Amino acid sequence: VMTSANISGEPLIHCNDDALTHMAGICDAILWHDRKIVRSIDDSVLLSMQMSETEEYILPIRRARGFVPSTLKLPTAVATPGLCVGGELKNTVALVRDNEVILSHHIGDLTHTKSYQYFQTVIEDLCRLHDIKPQWIAHDLHPVYMSSQYARTLAARWDVRLLGVQHHHAHAAAVLAEHKITEPALALVCDGVGMGEDDTSWGGELILSNVADFYRMGHLKPLMLPGGDSAARDTRRCGLAWLSQLPGIDLDQSEIVKRVVTDDASRMMLVNMLKHNVNLHPSSSAGRYFDAAASILGVCDFNHFEAQAPMALEKLARCNDRGLPSASLYSIKHGMLDLTPLLGALILEDVDAVYGADLFHQQLARGLAEMAIIQAMQSKIDVVALSGGVFCNSLLTQRVTELLRRANLQVYIHQQVPATDGGLAYGQAAVASARIGGPVTCV
Secondary structure, eight states: OOOOSOOTTSOOOOSHHHHHHHSTTTOSOOOOOSSOOSSOOOOOEEEEEEOSSSOEEEEEEEOOTTTTTOEEEEEEEEEEEEEEOOOSSSBOOEEEEEEEEEEOOOOBOTTSHHHHHHHHHHHHHHHHHTTOOOSEEEEESOTTOHHHHHHHHHHHHHTOEEEEEOHHHHHHHHHHHHTTOOSOEEEEEEEEEEEOTTSSEEEEEEEEEOSSOEEEEEEEOOEEEETGGGGGTOHHHHHHHHHTTSTTOOTTTOHHHHHHOOOHHHHHHHHHHHHTTOSEEEEOOHHHHHHHHHHHTTSOSOOSSTTHHHHHHHHHHTTOOSOOOSSOOOEEETTEEEOHHHHHHHTSTTOOHHHHHHHHHHHHHHHHHHHHHHHHHHHTOOEEEEESGGGGOHHHHHHHHHHHHHTTOEEEOOSSSOSSGGGHHHHHHHHHHHHHOOOBOOO
């Protein structure tokens, strides 16, 4: 097996001496070259998404080698150049000049020290390579993201303007800008986590958006996650948070709770956190609902890598050959999608993991689509954009798209930049460009 030279979670090793030092004992041989590598760029990853028998989309998962440093267009032009620093996970950065975006290759997760250092190097290199001196910097609203913190450092150093862009608005703006849509549109944005305007974690959102602004129209019912971000790895916490929404459930004695958390000490700790409202963090994340379903169905109790549980659920769902119910196992009230009836169906004794995974996909797709259709009818908008890492799930995307199209709505998905946080910098560029001002251009 031949693969890139990097430790998991760290940037590519591109210097021969570093490879000898850091890869010793990990690999049997190193293939190198006698020319210095100036810029190390990861492989690009594309997903073939079959929407129907005759319709196929190629969705970028990682936009890197072969695509960068080519420019992307924006629907608006900006008078002064700027820098967009993206998010914290699957980071990319972008330079903006006129109505063009120079989106970097995949940098990685900035929680790793070496990736954060590489992130700073890429910014310096891009500015030097393209001879651009940013006059403004766009960043995510989350105050503790490493990218946001560095944006504040650079803004002070360069004495330039800072623009905060809400995470899910950036996702929506990215897909709208890709398709040159400047008029208001609805966007379903589903991912793992992003800080909302109310300082809680969002991730299952219906927003009314254009490239400059947005309004939250609907969302998934928040889960009260014990320990907050730790639930993104420990899916049992998501499972218990969802189970706690069942009317009349006794968390101390419930057999399903005991199946989800088999260790007595861990179960007691988590149940007490839920019962006494200790260190609980509300999250409307669709990703955490996938984790919860995977835990409850016994598919995955820990994400050893990002989206492990959701990917396992999608694989299982495609194996189901049992018919699915025609009834809706959810409710929508005041713009909030409540999946509690679905949970009641998933914990029935005759529901196995394969059927349960397919049922979960079916009902989530129907609930998201109905939430959008209701708002589309009320607002008289016929455009719905899909973004966020959850829509890398081709089964969910295909089902949501089909339902929206049946309601005569136009559906747009990513084709140039990732639906994941790898596309945030481009979305920030679209938002910042529209807010700073400039003529709308036809590109």
